[in-house]
Amino acid sequence: MFPGIFGFHWDIGHIIFLGAFYAALTTIAVTLVRSWMRTRNALNTGRESSIRWKVDFHDLPERSRRCRHELSGEVEQRECPNGFDCRVCDNHASFAPAPPAAAPEFEILGITVPLDRRYHRGHTWVRGERDGTFVIGLDPLATRILGGSAAPELPVEGTELSVNGSAWKMRIGEREVRILSPLNGTVTAVSDGSEGWFLKVHPGADSRTTHLLCGSEIEPWMSHEVERLERALGGAVLADGGTLVENPGAGYPKDVWTAACEELFLHS
């Protein structure tokens, strides 16, 4: 097989055949080594969080990747190509800014949703404080779904957050739900949620919030989320309106509930 081995000759047949074979083998080996090196590099430079989001977003069902401008009725059909990060979207600026909401809050399935703040697609809200920091909390739909018994597992102060990376976790018994960060920044304070918020964040270098939903966009988005939840649960629960009970997952098989939570909180 190699020069020097019995049967090998420097003829055209050996050279072409073995050359092609080794070229294919080398390409396969280089691909594998390159993947491994890139993996090591990404882990060493702390890019795991952004990669996790890219993988999760790519694997989400199509209906979970709809553009905010489709939900608000500005375009008929559009799938988000940017992982819900409108800051890097070429088209976002061409749409008119969402007008302010007509009322300070609205109600859906017995849940009151305040409109004085911005919302992230992963069901967190963000409110700017006078001291330049932002507080982050779970939106009312997520709070109702996870229920009062959900315990937060919060990051320590000083933790760096990145948009769509992990912010904190909510634990319900054995189950765990990862909550996505709506902002870049550094955690300056944490709370158990009793005051309505979980994290206080000092914004990072890029403190833009254009990727967060605001004003009149929030109500159609929340309706879409309720519809997604309904579909993920099999359809029958919320179809007749009424009030969404706290921690509705208790009545569902584990796999159905896990799948619904993953879909709503944008994990794949």
Place this chain on the structure above:
Amino acid sequence: MPEPLVRRCSSSQFVRWTLPWFALLAFGLYCAGLCLFRGLNQTNMDNRFAFGLWIFLDLSVIALGAGAFLTGLLVYILKRHELRGVINTAVIVGFCCYSGAMAILAVDVGQPLRAWYTFWYPNVHSMLTEVTFCITCYLTVLALEYVPIILKYRDLKKVPSYLVFEFQLHKLMPVLAGVGAFLSFFHQGSLGGLFGVLRGRPFAFREGFAIWPSTFFLFILSAVAAGPSFLMLITWLVEKISNHKLVKREVFDTLGRISGGLLIVYVLAKCVDTLIWINNTSPAAGFPAHRFYTLQPFGGWLLFAEIVPFGLLPALVLLDARRRSDLRWLLPAATMVCLGVMLNRFVLTIQTLAVPTLPFDSFMSYSPSWQETGTFLAVVAYGVLVYSYSFRYLPLFPQERDLQAAG
């Protein structure tokens, strides 16, 4: 038991489904063990009938598994994104077909401890050496393509290094798809070329282009035509068994169109090749072609069946958009395509060896022993089990969640 990613049957139902397959696998492994430890006297093959059931089915599953490289080529290099819905299934079906074929070959060739000889002391003048090299490399490619699918499993995704490795490997998938297509073209072709170069077997011997006989190209064409049809049939079968809609109907339509287009080219090439063989190659070797078909049961009907009902007719159905949109036409046509390619492999493997080539030779018949049959059934069981576990625990169909929610 671990939890499935999408809604699947209960654990007890799944165990009931897998038990018979495990039983079949165990029986097949016993048969393979007999062949390995006691030798090929356990089979009905002999010096004259050196290729039997195993080689026929090896050639068939390798042709049917061609959907893997073709779909990879279409999705990752030619950017036909509509086929993303079946790419994972294509990889797993391809992996099962190729690894199963290699397992059977290991039993057939025997002496597995000396398997490395084929790489260390290759005969570069043999088509089989090319086949061995390409299939080994391509199975490695398929295994690497399978790895990201396995790493999508929920518990594995939680491990950061696995998640990032899966992401990085997936980004380099076009490279693997390209290498896979290169290797597949050559080994599919070489498997056909293997028969075309048999000068002592005028039934199979063909003229060709440079060092490649025409069967080299016909094997490639027939495999790429059958691959998408087989992929469609597997997907449909899984939909029926699991009672879940897994892909959009447009995917079936695209696979049918590709299969039909490639099949019509194959049928035309096959007709030209057959005419040249009848009028030129076979008489030049001293055998009027019609004599090969006077030996029953391999009459002229077999050639007709291969070209018309299992070639031309399904190709016309698959090329007709109206009929293709109707599953009652589409699925039987896809089945005919797959059966057609199997018939072609049967003719080249079994009929070629059965036809006498010397005046004192007689027509030979062969039927496989239960050990041969059992060994092959183990490969079928292995394929079903690998696919079943993958289907249950891995996200094979990206469109499934949308389709389930839409009801």
